[in-house]
Amino acid sequence: MAKLEHTASEELTLSSRGYKLFKVLGEGSYAKVYLAEYRGNTDDKNKPRQLACKIVDTTKAPRDFVKKFLPRELEILVKINHPHLIHVHSIFQRKAKYYIFMRYAENGDLLEFILKKGSISEAQSRVWMRQLCLAVQYLHDMEIAHRDLKCENALITSNYNLKVSDFGFARYVTDGYGKRLMSDTYCGSLSYAAPEILKGSPYHPKIADIWSLGVILYIMLNKAMPFDDTNIKRLHEQQTNKQWKFRSKVVDNLSSEVKKLMGHLLEPDTSKRWKVEQVLGSEWFGMDPRLAQLNPAEQAAMIHAQEERKKYMDTVRKKSISKPVRDDISKDVSVLKKEVEQQEREKLANLSLPSMIIDE
Numbered sequence: 365m366a367k368l369e370h371t372a373s374e375e376l377t378l379s380s381r382g383y384k385l386f387k388v389l390g391e392g393s394y395a396k397v398y399l400a401e402y403r404g405n406t407d408d409k410n411k412p413r414q415l416a417c418k419i420v421d422t423t424k425a426p427r428d429f430v431k432k433f434l435p436r437e438l439e440i441l442v443k444i445n446h447p448h449l450i451h452v453h454s455i456f457q458r459k460a461k462y463y464i465f466m467r468y469a470e471n472g473d474l475l476e477f478i479l480k481k482g483s484i485s486e487a488q489s490r491v492w493m494r495q496l497c498l499a500v501q502y503l504h505d506m507e508i509a510h511r512d513l514k515c516e517n518a519l520i521t522s523n524y525n526l527k528v529s530d531f532g533f534a535r536y537v538t539d540g541y542g543k544r545l546m547s548d549t550y551c552g553s554l555s556y557a558a559p560e561i562l563k564g565s566p567y568h569p570k571i572a573d574i575w576s577l578g579v580i581l582y583i584m585l586n587k588a589m590p591f592d593d594t595n596i597k598r599l600h601e602q603q604t605n606k607q608w609k610f611r612s613k614v615v616d617n618l619s620s621e622v623k624k625l626m627g628h629l630l631e632p633d634t635s636k637r638w639k640v641e642q643v644l645g646s647e648w649f650g651m652d653p654r655l656a657q658l659n660p661a662e663q664a665a666m667i668h669a670q671e672e673r674k675k676y677m678d679t680v681r682k683k684s685i686s687k688p689v690r691d692d693i694s695k696d697v698s699v700l701k702k703e704v705e706q707q708e709r710e711k712l713a714n715l716s717l718p719s720m721i722i723d724e
């Protein structure tokens with residue numbers, strides 16, 4: 365078992381707030397995730413609540429991550445609220461560490477689940493894929509792209525519900541004036557990266573998210589990766605030539621509807637790749653009438669995202685009246701880069717960390 369790396373004073377600070385850390389649940393590039401317990405502020409003090417705690421140690425992460433990605437992650441985490449996104453309980457900052465307490469997913473991540481239990485049945489894949497798509501639709505409505513959708517970031521609860529986690533690479537995809545921002549930073553895992561990302565040119569991050577959904581669906585159904593990702597050039601060739609096929613073990617048991625959908629997700633031409641709304645409206649989801657309607661929590665979250673979007677668009681409209689129309693930034697990557705860097709600097713200068721963050 366991985367070593368717990370907490371000092372006594374760190375434990376004391378956490379315990380004074382009702383938190384205790386236990387074993388390591390997982391480890392990412394710059395963070396460790398622990399099983400945690402929360403005792404404070406509950407009706408019954410004897411009944412602790414299990415949580416997961418992601419600890420980011422900024423002294424161990426590169427400058428770019430600390431200055432750019434971490435503030436974005438925190439900004440986004442405090443804004444989002446959706447039944448299929450992992451719920452954040454609280455965020456603390458102490459010295460150089462950030463503690464993100466969130467809902468604990470008892471069944472681990474989707475990759476662990478598949479490795480342990482095997483490929484997922486088509487019916488169960490449909491349920492999880494719908495939950496994934498609703499979470500992505502919510503983010504995209506809020507003008508946020510996840511940019512690191514993968515099986516390790518899809519967590520499974522004790523009730524077998526899927527929750528999307530890890531907003532470490534997430535970002536807003538339009539600027540304050542409503543202009544669509546392209547991404548030119550390579551984010552996420554190679555195996556889930558869309559062909560336009562591998563090409564290295566600026567890409568639309570929402571469209572690239574859909575490709576990653578395709579890779580996740582493929583892995584669920586096949587317990588295998590769609591492409592050989594040991595060589596980037598070869599991977600890109602396979603992606604653009606649509607060189608993937610279902611495993612012979614499963615192909616005969618899969619519906620034509622899921623096969624068709626797979627093609628729309630793993631579509632190398634970005635202008636033809638489906639948007640999340642098209643995916644949710646696909647015949648494949650239509651095959652299960654229980655999935656046709658949103659439950660009250662899903663509906664409330666969707667309305668919230670649409671209201672936020674309307675507010676955002678109103679602000680954008682007001683701003684654009686008072687500001688001359690700018691050139692299409694997608695035409696000039698160097699202009700885009702400068703603008704994004706300037707925005708990041710302004711954001712950092714203005715970033716008043718949310719009230720739930722306590723610096724001690």
Ligand SMILES: Nc1ncnc2c1ncn2[C@@H]1O[C@H](COP(=O)(O)OP(=O)(O)OP(=O)(O)O)[C@@H](O)[C@H]1O
Binds near residue numbers: 532
């Ligand atoms: N809420 C949770 N409940 C249970 N396990 C979790 C939870 N959050 C994270 N994990 C586990 O910890 C792993 C790493 O978490 P996370 O992806 O948030 O860290 P990260 O440092 O951002 O990772 P990466 O470098 O891959 O982006 C997950 O893949 C999962 O196995």
